Amino acid sequence: MPTAAPPQATLAAPYDRVLAELATVLPAARPGTRLITDPLRTLAYGTDASFYRLIPKIVALVETEEEVVRLLRITRSHAVPVTFRAAGTSLSGQAVSDSVLVVLGDGWRGCAIGPAATTVTLQPGVIGAEANRRLAPLGRKIGPDPASIATAKIGGIAANNASGMCCGTAQNSYRTLESMRLVLADGTxxxxxDPASCQDFxxxxxxxLDRLAGLGARTRGDEALAGRIRDKFRIKNTTGYSLNALVDYQDPVDILQHLMIGSEGTLGFISSITLRTVPEHPHKASALLFFPDIGEACHAVxxxxxxxxxxxxxxxxASLRSIQDKPGMPPQIRGFGPDAAAVLVETRAESAAALDANVMAIGAVLxxxxxxxxxxxTTDAKACDGFWKIRKGLFPAVGAIRQTGTTVIIEDVAFPLPRLAEATRDLQDLFVRHGYHEAIIFGHALEGNLHFVFTQAFDTQAEIDRYRRFMDDVAVLVVERYDGSLKAEHGTGRNMAPFVAMEWGPQAYGLMQEIKDIFDPDGLLNPGVILNGDPEAHLKNLKPxxxxxxxxxxxxxxxxxxxTCPSHRLTLSPRQRIVGRREIARLEASGDDPGRLAAIGAAYEYQGIDTCAACGLCATACPVGIETGLLIKSMRGERRGALARKAGSLVADHMEGTLGLTxxxxxxxxxxxxxxxxGVVQAAARALTGGHLPALPHSLPTAASFALTSDPAAGDDRPTVVYAPSCVSRTMGPAASDPQKRPLPEAVESVMRKAGFRIVYPEAADGQCCGMPLESKGLIEAADAKADAMLAALAKASDGxxxxxxxxxxxCTLRLRKRAADSGLRILDVAEFLGEFALPRLEIAKTAGPVMLHLTCxxxxxxxxxxxxxxxxxxxxTVVVPPDVGCCGFAGDKGFTTPELNAHALRHLPASVPDGCASGYSTSRTCEIGLSDTAGVPYRSIVYLVDACATAKVEQKARVAEPAF
Structure with a gap:
């Protein structure tokens, strides 16, 4: 099995010398894991959320500040440009490069909460939502709240001065900055x-510092210019540099660190940032308010x-039309007129009484x-979350319905609030004039900030020219008619760089050029971003x-x-798998570069297909629900061919025998x-399988042995449940080293009987299977046939x-539920059964020691x-759910055949195991194998924990109510 990284490309000077020198700085256990030059992964990393693509010559994964320092000194000595990248959710092309792309590795996740949680110090690799998760128990959060906060990292949030729906202009990174640690272009x-660091600097x-101080003094001394800058930042504005630093601060260090905010990696690298936190009020209420037209909606705002x-x-x-069929949306939307508009409002308070007062005050205003x-x-958390989830999904909702081959573009402008309605109508007129009939408008109206989304093809010069004309008209509208911001919160990037001078004028633009020269005189940090002398830069390097x-x-x-992806940074993420598959399709269709096609195709076998866990968690985070694993399973099926499909059918037809052999x-x-x-057993297994079974876990299960016998029906008034033990739980018992020796079905029966249930097994239960092992290998037809046979047996056992x-x-629960959607069967996962139906019928004595819990995909x-x-x-x-562990990466049998995937997915698990912990629990036997090996404590089904803590309720206490199945 190809576990080695793809061979590195041969680079021309000076990149060959840079690569050689960086290899001494970025040591790696395996070649090509921290310095990447192969065509598949450089393509994959050359993609962010924007509609631009540049393919880097070198991708460098850095883990420490010292590595960044040495990298900058090496690249500077060879005059090679560098671009920093965090999560790559950037929308304006600021996180791509055709030179050296520096990507944050695992070593940037530090989070230190200050006294009373009034400040938090974060390294740039911390995801914004993770910072908030840590602050939440203390009633605080960070100010910036971009829609991408569950993915975007602090480095990118600060470098773009990202704001979002609730932070306005008062709580963004610029306004809540306390201090930062940074690396300048020369590696300083x-x-x-730190006063000592400032003195050394x-x-x-x-x-x-003298140049910055002089620049600030000169700007503040020019009343017209200073006033112009203050006016520009009264509304959201991320066009160009944060010139407000020159008028808001006099200390050159303060000016310097505030200029770094929103600089998009063009002035230096933020290696740590301390932000003042803001309150996270526990009481919230939301309302989706509808108005007859946009004018009335803006009047309300x-x-x-x-x-x-x-x-x-x-x-x-148009926005409402794109979401009116989403779950949770009021059905009345469909009947609204063609000019209707909505405003989604949220109010927060420290107490329920204060929240009621807020709602009354808002009602009076409106x-x-x-x-x-x-x-x-409504104060219903589920309803409120549903409203906001749909609002956050407006951008991708348009992308999901676009014509294949077109790009979805989101622009981000701001207008003075009193003229918001007028500006919105003018934008709508521009859409009609340029033929963007699918475009929608939404945004953070309290700040005059509008996003507009439309789809665009770039496959012909005519389409590129249409986009050019449209953007020219947008710039004229925003700047000349309304004196607004061409970029309110998404950053300038490449997309708006040609228009910065137009918005700010020559004098302010000259300040920006001086700032760039002060920080980066050689122009090597993220060139082409924010300041770009090419008037057509926004029309080049367009992503296919x-x-x-x-x-x-x-x-x-x-x-x-x-x-969410367990293979992200080991090989490819779901986004990168799709990027690679698209490039393969493009090359196959064009036929113009067979060598590149062969190289990418060969690398994709391992990077894209073999190391995909196909866990489906990507679909839970995807705004349009794409499950990349389905693509990979389909490709696995195509790769296996007819013979493998016949073998799959044979296994499905003889499942009982197959499990017996296992x-x-x-x-x-x-x-x-x-x-x-x-060790001897593992070496023998590897030899016998030709290397296809490279790892036998220390927690390898023993063989399960258990007779599946239904309870008789006669004279039994207990509520009946049909128990369908999975083929894995019928086959794999506890590990030999596990103090627990009983097979899972025995523990399940024990809990069911204590809770007073009658147990029925389906016919031929030993041969039943949901088909998951077959599906994971791309043998979909055989998998579905096996699932259908099991559903038929369950229908009979459950009396229809x-x-x-x-x-x-x-x-197995998930697979059968999806397959049985219209069958009339009620299929309960063990977690549901235990929580809703078993625990209320049991006496529980809690265990004192801490336990680990793994939430399966x-x-x-x-x-x-x-x-x-x-x-x-x-x-x-005490229950510990490790925050840094998602999918375990064992993925059925991947833990045996591709153990590096399991190891990578669980690399943060050992640090989460508390002292005194003796066991962990989950709901998937194969996941528990890898978890046990990595954590150093045995993992087993949650049923064992319940069984150990539970006793039957005493009959004479009270008759336990019948479960409401």
């Missing part, structure tokens, strides 16, 4: 919170500006506004989006999927392990769906992570 480190870079409102999101009629439909506020497969053609390459193999492995040792079916393995996808956690907490005083 400055910690603005004064001695080494006094001339730079102007009134709300002075009300206790934390967010007001404007949506035009009393004279004309609304249509229901205008009530050729059709690749209907399963993924709606992908807009936003990258929201990446934090049990025999486990018995032999256990015997050999006890006789000659684990009268009795619920309980499954003990979450991946399937559990999360079914929305049962909360249910499983509640079961664990009902049985243990």
């Amino acid at each position: 480190v400055l910690d603005t919170a 004064q001695r080494s870079h006094g001339a730079l 102007a009134l709300l500006k002075a009300a206790p409102v934390d967010a007001a999101e404007l949506m035009d009629r 009393a004279d506004c004309v609304t249509i439909g229901d205008s009530r506020f 989006l050729p059709p690749a497969d209907p399963l993924v053609d709606t992908c807009i390459e936003c990258g929201f999927c990446e934090p 049990r025999s193999g486990l018995r032999l492995a256990d015997l050999a392990r006890r006789t000659v040792g684990h 769906g009268r009795h619920p079916v309980v499954m003990d393995t979450s991946p 399937s559990t999360r996808r079914m929305g049962l992570d909360g249910a499983l956690t509640a079961v664990a907490r009902a049985c243990a005083e």
